[in-house]
Amino acid sequence: MTLHAEQVTWSRNGVLVVDGATLHPEPGQTVGLLGPNGSGKSSLLRVLHGLVRPTSGFVTLDGVDLASVGRRHVARSVASVTQHADTEVDITVRDIVRLGRIPHRTALGGGTSADEDAVDSALAHVGLLDQAGRLWHTLSGGERQRAQIARALAQEPRELLLDEPTNHLDVRHQLELLELVCALPVTTVIAIHDLNLAAMYCDVVVVLQEGRVVAAGAPSDVLTADLISEVYGVVASITRDARRGHPVITFSRRE
Numbered sequence: 001m002t003l004h005a006e007q008v009t010w011s012r013n014g015v016l017v018v019d020g021a022t023l024h025p026e027p028g029q030t031v032g033l034l035g036p037n038g039s040g041k042s043s044l045l046r047v048l049h050g051l052v053r054p055t056s057g058f059v060t061l062d063g064v065d066l067a068s069v070g071r072r073h074v075a076r077s078v079a080s081v082t083q084h085a086d087t088e089v090d091i092t093v094r095d096i097v098r099l100g101r102i103p104h105r106t107a108l109g110g111g112t113s114a115d116e117d118a119v120d121s122a123l124a125h126v127g128l129l130d131q132a133g134r135l136w137h138t139l140s141g142g143e144r145q146r147a148q149i150a151r152a153l154a155q156e157p158r159e160l161l162l163d164e165p166t167n168h169l170d171v172r173h174q175l176e177l178l179e180l181v182c183a184l185p186v187t188t189v190i191a192i193h194d195l196n197l198a199a200m201y202c203d204v205v206v207v208l209q210e211g212r213v214v215a216a217g218a219p220s221d222v223l224t225a226d227l228i229s230e231v232y233g234v235v236a237s238i239t240r241d242a243r244r245g246h247p248v249i250t251f252s253r254r255e
């Protein structure tokens with residue numbers, strides 16, 4: 001079992017932001033949340049994390065309504081990286097990553113060597129081990145993004161919720177990050193704008209439009225020229241990757 005959404009609706013100021021979304025990831029899958037700006041991807045991730053309560057429907061963790069699961073239990077199981085993680089405090093990269101260990105600490109305990117091992121391992125995974133002593137505010141946007149990913153990895157979650165994690169990353173780090181995420185033994189839901197990266201790395205893609213799920217399934221079934229035209233209003237053509245067979249999307253210029 002994993003984190004499931006059942007007919008989840010979330011309204012804000014009378015506007016239906018998420019409209020009846022159902023999500024049933026298989027354990028270990030990487031699920032891509034796609035859709036235009038404002039289609040509800042971040043909001044659905046927030047509902048899945050239990051940061052906001054659904055207006056109707058429900059989210060379950062291992063079959064139990066998230067509303068009745070303790071926050072600490074959720075924090076031990078679910079890690080998230082949001083789009084605007086930031087801090088003004090003078091804090092090092094290692095300190096940021098250590099935050100991921102908080103849900104695992106006992107009431108009395110400070111950090112243990114197991115905590116430090118998890119922090120080192122997470123830093124190594126994102127290629128920041130040699131930058132661990134640097135201050136947060138001196139990092140580039142991409143380095144901050146990788147530090148936040150390391151914080152989520154240090155949490156050793158079973159479920160990972162990522163909101164546009166490839167933002168700010170150069171192409172090598174985009175590919176490395178998604179390869180890392182796919183190789184982790186966790187279930188990942190990842191809001192992502194790049195349809196080609198979604199096609200390369202996601203087992204399943206779920207397309208949102210105005211808060212509603214309008215398509216879901218394997219990238220090769222979902223990412224058709226018609227769907228892309230309907231949802232994004234752009235002209236695209238689809239070929240297949242010669243080696244792995246996933247769709248490769250090419251966009252046409254408007255003349």
Ligand SMILES: Nc1ncnc2c1ncn2[C@@H]1O[C@H](COP(=O)(O)OP(=O)(O)OP(=O)(O)O)[C@@H](O)[C@H]1O
Pocket residue numbers: 012013017035036037038039040041042043044191
């Ligand atoms: N707390 C809030 N209060 C009011 N409206 C909100 C709130 N959060 C989100 N919205 C609105 O809900 C809609 C969906 O926003 P959301 O950020 O979930 O979309 P998104 O698909 O993640 O967009 P993007 O691709 O631009 O990041 C938008 O119209 C947004 O303005």
